[in-house]
Amino acid sequence: MSLENADNVVLNAPPIKDFPDDYFAQHDEDVRVLVNHFPLMGISTPEEASRLVALELGAGVGMHSGLLSSHFGRVLATDIFKYTALRGGTFAAHVAAEHQKHGFPFHAERIDFITSSAMDLILRDNLADIGISINTFEHIPDPGAALNELLRCVKPGGYLYIQFDPIWTADTGSHFLNYVPEPWGHLVYSQAEFVAKMRAAGAEEYEVASFTDGINKRRYAYFQQILSDGESKKRFIVVSKTLPEHWWGVVDPSHTSHPFMRKALDLGYTEQELMTRGMRWVLRVS
Template sequence: MTSQPIRSAPRRLTLDALRGLLQDEEAAAPHLGGLRSFNHFLVGELDKCRALPGCTMLDLGASIHGYALEGALDRGVALYEGIDFDVVRHWGEDSVEITGPDGRLGRLRQMNAEQLDFPNASFDCLLSISTFEHFHHPDRVLAEMFRVLRPGGVALVSFEPIWTCSYGHHLHHFGALSDLVPPWSHLFLSEEQMRAVLARQPWPADAPVDLDGALQWTYHGDGINRHDIRRLKTYFEQSPFEIDWLCPLPDEAPPERAAVAAYLARVLPYTAEELLTRGLSLLLRKR
């Protein structure tokens, strides 16, 4: 992939050509297979809520690899639009079109989910996977989602980790260094205290960031939003959508961690159940 933006005509490739690229990527980085399967799984879940063949779908904070796009076109979506901040970085272009069988079209476009460049009521269904722990203004995104969805349409949202769960610092992006951070400690250690805790442990040789980088990511960076679980729930509850379901995704932490959560619930302003909720899955509906 080039990192040089070329803002000419959108790049076009077939779905089969995209699959070839994905196979090459996966051969080089096998962990990507899990993300691809998870995207396909959630497209399948959306298909159960709203039959996808022939419909128009918008994916907010889309897989820039095209995983949900692939799953959507395979399930007969007529038009899939995936928008993300990172399309240019990944593809070197701000728009990529993938043509599937029977005139189906998938498109990945550089766009901010808070300000969608689509007319009102353009989509039959919406998808957003692993994004609401990143969006800084979930209320703005939800307002835009409501605007571009047709009446009767649904939105499937699933995300983790929430800031208030045991690994809400999100350092797992950087591999083994995440294991150096005691569960939930980002909620009660100041930056300087965290520095001291991390500095007394050997730093993993293959860590892609140094200590300063890890502290910057955790306490200041804009890669995550640091909204606690209550605030996130409130964003959804106060949005114009009807909520068909709002399911907590339980932390898959070892059972002894429940005792730690019970203790922390006495010293932090969260219940043990909230601390043990790693994410949320929601189905939203526009009447």
């Protein structure tokens, strides 16, 4: 894909709405956790971070991007959706206003919003010092290809920070527990049944499309395999081995006694994957 035709990539992005306070707070917490991992990535001072170029894979509605702009000298915020065309071209101003509303600066001059597929970035090799992807790898159709693109675009000796939650097999892996409240319902019901329940509960069509086409449905073993393959081929070094690389649990303790957990086990899912919520990788590019 070239820069010339990248501007023509306009998909049916969800509408940009006014977000609840907890939505911004969660993004703030995500970035705080990233910053807490700076020592693992050789970043010891804010001044060091301010000299780095960060490549954000899956920038979404720009909430992480704005927060990242307070730490890095430049943020290349990539996403397949052309969000910058929304709100009559005032997308960046809207995101800036959300940051200001919560008392955070938004350094627009440090952010480049770039329309591009995570699996085929329009960026040159060795462009960034650090690659960041937060809650995106469960959506990308081919996460292995996206990982390869991050490895291509980040300089040797640079770092990748990849975190995502929930993965498909978690109790909330559908991302739409608000419409279909049964934990693991997306594994037990057929897709047609699940979609029917979403619509009956009032889901909008862009939300239905997000469920059917916007979640890659990859299982825990797949992610473990691409991590193992990359390390065995010496494409990177996993530097987070002393930390939890995945975490367990459910959003509601009652879920473990819900009959759908038993049904999911009977369908061949393992307890490990049903109880794994998310994963975090800190990788040093070889």
